[in-house]
Amino acid sequence: MIARFNFAYITGLLLIVGSGLAALFLLLSPSLPEWGIRHTPHNEPKYLPLVPEQTVEQTFLFEQPLLDGVAIWFHPTSPLPEEGTLNLTIFTKSGNYTSNLPITDMSPDGLAIFIFSPAIPARIDQPGTIRISATNTSSRLFLTYQIDATKYPEGQLYYSPNPTKVGDLAWQIRYQRPALSTSLIQWLYIIILILAGLASALILIYISRSPHTTDSSVTREPSHLASSHLSSPHQTSPIPLAWRKSLVPCLLTFSVFLFYSFLLIRPGTWIGPSDFSKELSYVTASAEALRSFSWPVWSHYTCGGMSLLGNPESTTLSLSTLLALITSRPELSLWLTLALEASIASLGTFLLARALRLSTPASLLSAVIVSLSAVLPYKIVEGIVMVAGPVAFTPWVLLSLHQSIKSPSPAWLLLGGITLSAIFWRGDVHIIIGVITIMLLWSIASALRQRLLMPLLVLLTILLITFLGASIKALPYLEQIPLINAQVDPHSAQITQQRLWSDIFLHAYDRSHKIPVLHGLPEHFGYFGAYVGIIPLFLVLLSLFSRHPWRRLGWLLLLISLLLADGFLYEHVLRYLGPLSSLLRMPSRLLTISVLVIALLAGLGFDRLLQATSHRQNVARARFTWLLICLIFLVFPAYDLSRVTSSILQQYLSQRSFTVLPPPTTPTLVAHLNSSPGNQKHASTLLQAGFLLPHLCGDQNNPPEFLSKITDSATLTDYPTIISPNKITIYQPPTHANVNIRSRFVSSWQPSAGTLIAAPDQSIQLITPANSLPSIQLQYQSATIRSQQILLITFCALAILMISHFIYLIFPIFFNWRHA
Structure with a gap:
């Protein structure tokens, strides 16, 4: 294990070198x-x-x-x-x-x-x-x-x-x-990269040198809530006890993974007309690029060609890409990713609850609510699987923030920056704004309570590290901003005005039940459903009588998250924030944060109930009462939530008849259909066979005009053509002719011979040279590729450091040691 002081210096050196080299390569990046x-x-x-x-x-x-x-x-x-x-x-x-x-x-x-x-x-x-x-x-x-x-x-x-x-x-x-659109943007980004790396490194070193500070508002676990009264009085060694207590979250994590795996990984399981196929295309293109040792910057599969790593909604930097490389089955990798992310959410929530000094049963209840509430399965059946990323990593972000405020540590700050970056990498750009808002409120409340600026310094450090991580996707996006900047309508539902709160948290309606939405067509209930059940909500109300110091902050966070999720604030304030309005245009997704806070408050209520029923009872009666409360307020909610989650996933995950299409002999664009005989024209079926899907576009992806002409199918070119990651190769091209390539024209395409220009319909027009050539290759060249790679290598090195410190970080939480 690396000493705390040395760990800060090594981490700081990595951040300074990584950000400095990324800024240097950005300065030297070629023009486009x-x-x-x-x-x-x-x-x-x-x-x-x-x-x-x-x-x-x-x-x-x-x-x-x-x-x-x-x-x-x-x-x-x-x-x-x-x-x-x-x-x-x-x-x-x-x-x-x-x-x-x-x-x-x-x-x-x-x-x-x-x-x-x-x-x-x-x-x-x-x-x-x-x-x-x-x-x-x-x-x-x-x-x-x-x-x-x-x-x-x-x-x-x-x-x-x-x-x-x-x-x-x-x-x-x-x-x-310049590579980043304009000289002003490029120079600003270079300066911010350098400052972010330098500032985060200096703060980490400063924190490592400063004495530990302890959040005075967090007290030790009351003796009547600890499980030690059920343990042997002769057990005095903390290490065996810590190992025994670690079995609880490990079993929980493994159980959640098996539960979701059983529901998702079944023969023929798929999701119908939804964003799932778009997600599948990202994973397919990313895995193919990495398998061929290419940088995943471009996807041929959707919308006539689309930025891959530079697409804020892509999942290139996620577990699904890694699993697709291992399994060579993109669809299976997505199901495994969802199961893993649900289990990661349960473990993170359990550790966060324990860090807040909740008892072990209360922490289990919180973890069960987050991992099994309907907020995730509803999004899965709607195809919005990117929401699983925030569900998985938000507890870890808040855990890192809380531990860093309580006892500032470079390792916790680094974990916070990596997990917050992971939310952005996962592809959901809507929820991360809400997560940062919750972090800001938590830090401000802690700063006021402690009368110190350290909590705000902690938050700043996490955000600086996150900026460096997010730059891996932000740099290729800024190269081609017009690709993903279409004007989109907000999709906000007036939840309070329509009296939908009880429906959202207490009812598991049919996903296709329509909810009125301003500025657009009605949306499915699946976009809003977040069933948690009556017992957790009762415990949330009971938390009002808790003496836990986090109670007031918890209720503040819950009210703010519900206010953000309700469409009223967005409709009258947030939608006028310029570019940020598109990031916040689906406020109902922030219900994932509300469910996390509800889970923690329910844990407080559970402990308050134990406290109220444990006074003046002998050991036998106290043990019976403890078991009865766990049965009613822990086991039954777990059963209820697992029943609802199982029902949603089994009912709405369609069973696909296995239609295997022969691969096309030449790259072919095919208009997909959500419903067709034998599902032969469904997007997932076509994608599995290797067809390109011109009409599978995100709502901000500015589809080019030539796509509207493709009503059935069309070849990529009229000549023998092969596509590979970031490349289009045309064989036996004619001399001194115009070759139309039915792919989106982007200035990053560079031909090995001839000249490129955008056709009137925004496809690629290649003017071939007069001399005869066996082939002409078009290469998508990202001007900032070296900066992106340096930042990714830096974060991989930081992640390795985090793994080396994982036991050091987590074990104290199991045993509730004062200094993590």
Whole structure:
């Protein structure tokens, strides 16, 4: 075991080196090409003759600082001359720049692309002029333009020697932009990365050097609640007792895992029309990429191509990817992940309850409520399986926060940052805002009670470590922000106004029961269901009479979590917070936090009940009363919750007839159907066979226009093609031709030969070179890949340190030692 002081130095060194190298690689990251606004005729196109004696000029405003290419469209049906050169000159305040293009190198459809190397420097919104002319040819070319320029008021078309025309050419400019969209964003991120690593390391070292502080509000477990009165009075060794007590949470964890495994891992089990298939596609693409030693940044499977690691909703960094690598069965790995996450939630809740000085039976009750309440199975049958991540790791985050406040320790702070990052990695970006809010309230309350700033310093450290972990996904997202920034409608239900609270916690309705939602269609009850039963709620009310010092904070957290989950606060306040509104647009998901707090308060009520019934009783009667209370208030709720959970999962997890489709001979996009004969066109069936699912998109994923044309099926290209992680390889491509690739155009695609440009329908248009090639490969290149990898390696090293300290962290909780 590493000493506390040395552990802080090693951890701090890892954080400083990891964040520093990530910032350095981000500073050195290559720029990305990005096409600006495409100026295409929005009215009837006109055609302007271009002969050697004439020039055409187009004024414009720079959209990015570095211009490196200009695309201009000519008449697509006119035969192109076999000789001559097109000359294009860019006039800016800093000088004039010229690029020449042989007419024979133009695309067959009349597209001429001029490349400038090095790129032309300029300022955003600085005016410039494009001048184009033709030389060494006697034939006419016809430029495409439009007379009505009201759509582009900053542009004017000059036709020399004729007078000025108010109009626009059909043109588009390509720029070189920084990896993270803009220089400002990139420099801010570099600075924050360095500061986060340095600050978190210094705070960890400072805490390791400072004397232990103890939360004065946490007292030792009352003797009448301890289980020692049932133990042998001759047992004095704490280590054997700790091992014996560790069997309780271990058995609980194993039992929860077996319970969910039995319900989920059955032949033919699947989830019908839902987000489950989308989740399955993330796991499939991530496992394939890692199996081929590629970085998982792009998925071919959904929405015409979609960012993988950079998708906030993806599960690339989760247990499911690891299990898919081991089992080679993505669907099985998802079921195993859900069972594991339920068991992780039960263990974390038990340890959190013990850290709060709840008795062992009360801690068991809390763990049972969190792991078996209907909040998780309802989300599973709705396909929103990403919610299992917050359910699993929120107890660990709060446990780390509580232990760090009570006795600041670098190890606990590190565990808090890793588990909070794990919630973000799991893919649910809605609940993490609520978790941070609960952490903030907990820290503020502790700071006021202790009259110290240490709790706020603890919270800051956990958030800084979380920022470094979250950057592994945030960096590739910031590279391609337009991929996932569609305007979405909020889905908030006025729970209080519609009097739904009793239905949510006390009834297990049919999942398809409709709940009215503002700004959208009614949602299934499964989105809101969080059945816990009448007995736990009775114990929550009984906790009002508890003398436990956490009671007031617990009730405050419960009220705040319910206020956040209710749609009223979101509707009138939170939805006007700009970019944050999309992260909070499903407030009902925060019921997972409410269930956790209810479980802890029910544990307080359980202990209060034991306290009220244990006074002035002999040993035999006290033992009988203890067993009776456990039977009524622990065993029966466990049975009730397991019955409801089992009923939900068995009733709504459909049984699939095993339809095995032959794999396609070439990459093929197929429109899936939620209901089809033999489920042959269900998304999961098609995905298992290797088909691409163009219509399986998230609600924020900005589907490209070409997907609307696919009503049945379409091949990826019209030529022999093979897809692999982050690659598209086209064999025997034609020379000097336009090859349409039915995949989403993103500026990160780089061809091994030829030029890429976005087609009008947002697919990829590859202009092949004039020389014959056996194949052309398109590679998705993430500009910040080295920074992402450095941060992941850093967190893997930190996780190894955490594993080495796991026994050191957990054992004191079993025995309720004062200093963890």
